[in-house]
Amino acid sequence: DGGITQSPKYLFRKEGQNVTLSCEQNLNHDAMYWYRQDPGQGLRLIYYSQIVNDFQKGDIAEGYSVSREKKESFPLTVTSAQKNPTAFYLCASSMGAGAYQETQYFGPGTRLLVL
Amino acid sequence: QQPVQSPQAVILREGEDAVINCSSSKALYSVHWYRQKHGEAPIFLMILLKGGEQKGHDKISASFNEKKQQSSLYLTASQLSYSGTYFCGTEYNNNDMRFGAGTRLTVKP
Numbered sequence: 001d002g003g004i005t006q007s008p009k010y011l012f013r014k015e016g017q018n019v020t021l022s023c024e025q026n027l028n029h030d031a032m033y034w035y036r037q038d039p040g041q042g043l044r045l046i047y048y049s050q051i052v053n054d055f056q057k058g059d060i061a062e063g064y065s066v067s068r069e070k071k072e073s074f075p076l077t078v079t080s081a082q083k084n085p086t087a088f089y090l091c092a093s094s095m096g097a098g099a100y101q102e103t104q105y106f107g108p109g110t111r112l113l114v115l
Numbered sequence: 116q117q118p119v120q121s122p123q124a125v126i127l128r129e130g131e132d133a134v135i136n137c138s139s140s141k142a143l144y145s146v147h148w149y150r151q152k153h154g155e156a157p158i159f160l161m162i163l164l165k166g167g168e169q170k171g172h173d174k175i176s177a178s179f180n181e182k183k184q185q186s187s188l189y190l191t192a193s194q195l196s197y198s199g200t201y202f203c204g205t206e207y208n209n210n211d212m213r214f215g216a217g218t219r220l221t222v223k224p
Contacts, residue, residue, distance in 0.1 A: 106156035
């Protein structure tokens with residue numbers, strides 16, 4: 001069964017701590033994305049990657065970092081520099097690189113809460 | 116770059132119709148429509164391509180006016196299962212998409 005998995009479903013962060021959210025896909029998609037969703041609001045792009053070993057900042061990249069060492073994986077680290085990290089984080093992928101009009105498939109999300 | 120959606124929220128009775136609008140200040144390559152239930156991932160509904168077109172399946176359809184840089188989603192004879200938040204995603208260049216703030220649709224019996 002192809003799809004996108006995110007873990008954990010819930011994550012708690014202490015002050016000054018870095019935490020990493022996992023995103024894995026087995027759809028053989030080239031492009032992957034991270035979005036942040038705050039209550040009652042839309043999706044805001046944090047980072048995206050069109051190909052392995054390459055990624056670009058989205059609209060709200062400050063306080064976050066990513067890596068793309070494997071096609072299947074696009075982990076997001078929420079650093080201590082992100083002062084308001086409480087949100088619902090969604091990972092998505094699309095067939096991508098070089099193609100337009102590609103449907104994005106979303107993972108189930110990770111809810112990050114600050115202790 | 117974020118598209119503007121309107122209205123922000125709409126409440127319907129079963130069987131009523133609704134229109135959700137999405138507009139951009141920049142030229143669009145495509146518009147994507149998604150629906151999200153509370154606490155769940157967005158689910159893809161349809162893509163409309165540059166060149167202007169209309170699409171639909173069942174009682175949900177959409178149009179894309181390239182000149183006006185706008186898209187509209189039409190829900191006819193709404194069902195309870197249509198409740199959720201609808202997002203438009205606007206594609207400006209290769210793999211770069213931005214989502215609107217969403218329209219919360221509530222369908223009541």
